[in-house]
Amino acid sequence: MEEQSEAMGSGISGREDWREEKHEQHAQVQVSEQTDNGEAHQYDVNKYERPSVTVDVLMMSLRQRDLQILLIKRRAWPYEGMWAIPGGFINMNESLESAAKRELQEETGVQDVYLEQLYTFGDPGRDPRTRVITVVYFALLDSERLQVRAASDAADVGWFSVYELPQLAFDHQEIVDYALNRLRNKLEYTTIAFNLLPEQFTLRELQRVYEIILHKRLDKRNFRKKILSTNILEDTGAKKMEGTHRPARLYRFNPAAEHKL
Amino acid sequence: MEEQSEAMGSGISGREDWREEKHEQHAQVQVSEQTDNGEAHQYDVNKYERPSVTVDVLMMSLRQRDLQILLIKRRAWPYEGMWAIPGGFINMNESLESAAKRELQEETGVQDVYLEQLYTFGDPGRDPRTRVITVVYFALLDSERLQVRAASDAADVGWFSVYELPQLAFDHQEIVDYALNRLRNKLEYTTIAFNLLPEQFTLRELQRVYEIILHKRLDKRNFRKKILSTNILEDTGAKKMEGTHRPARLYRFNPAAEHKL
């Protein structure tokens, strides 16, 4: 697959914050605290030198029958010109997940997607500027909702096949590997795959999700047998007709059936 | 099970740092950086108010045929007098895992134990003093090596059954629940259980590890059949004789046999 550099809108990436924001002093929070012997101390939150904390979000979607992720081209040192996973600093009053959602919203404009904390990367030296600890989330987007935003244009944002990535900045390749692993494992025992499909889909489309992510072919009959036996699918009654062949039944995910794969 | 409050030595817990350390100013790191148009900016790492980052370590071990964790009694606000998972601030030049190992060493004196990153908890308000993001690790200790340290005395450190915990400080109960879940899942498809046993052990002892963690009885014959069929065990030739009954074969874990359960 060749590199994709499609249009993604909205301009401000999380990493922009890193350069553009105004200087702010640390608030000097003081909290009084009792010690063992009852003597009152002042607790000073600035007592320690603190690492920076960012939240990165690996957005994954199926596009052109391929598993692709959204990357941002760095315009400054370090790793200038290289592609990186979008992310940004965490605000003092938002949860980690909120920060991830904000990032997601800024980059793709979508909300209410599957979001899961992946891992926290914090080796000293992973960012040459300063100590940065990043809590990484990954998001699964269904390609249909994503189409909407694909109109605007930005040369520094693009979708790339996880199987054909350019060299990534920082330790981001490691992060992608980790995410792909997690995704593959969860595919086998959860219903996570449905998050990559629109509300209605055919069994063939679902099978394709598995095939693309697991990167191997699956037997059609065994796949259908297995999926249908779990009762997590609901026949919509509708059919999808495309091309010059027999139309396929459209199904819908039934979250009520908590049945695990 | 009743609460354990056994001796654990060495004095300085990670949480002590929180109170005792001297004030340190943030270093004012300045890194020059190129912007898009080539204009030179100063990058100031103190631009943002930053959360504190701690590393907590949930140490788990099998003691008295029970799954127990190490807790520390808080001696100051907030949650004064309540029990908490040990943890401490991360140093600027150590990795997350190193910080966890340091914590482990400080609390139990043991090294080279199984250590795995669990999850990162960072809701604003989880610590009333300030914004604290904690990267939680869990460690599995075999009870044998732990015995050594069980001699000294400290009233504010103790081992507790995960099934009979006192009320915990912060969101630490949630952390324990999360860890127990992870442990149970991994038990089924990895060889993680061996980390809770000494080098040599009987099949019955191994089965007990599973039973205690999964919190249910297992069939002896099925268990042995399953374990032995994987070839991950090596017969040491030795036998363990205790009590007035037939002695049991002693096995050793064979890591070479990468066979997954």
Added chain:
DNA sequence: ATAATAGTGTCTGTGAGACAGTATTCT
């Protein structure tokens, strides 16, 4: 002998994987 735990084998049901031909639509 008794007490106490170690150690062993069979049957049955379920699920995974291998495998090929018919059905329906459009041109």
Added chain:
DNA sequence: AGAATACTGTCTCACAGACACTATTAT
């Protein structure tokens, strides 16, 4: 008729779980 994809069933094998008796040691 031909092209293209949807849809379906059987067999085999491996593994999980139910289940009960013999073996070995010390007292």
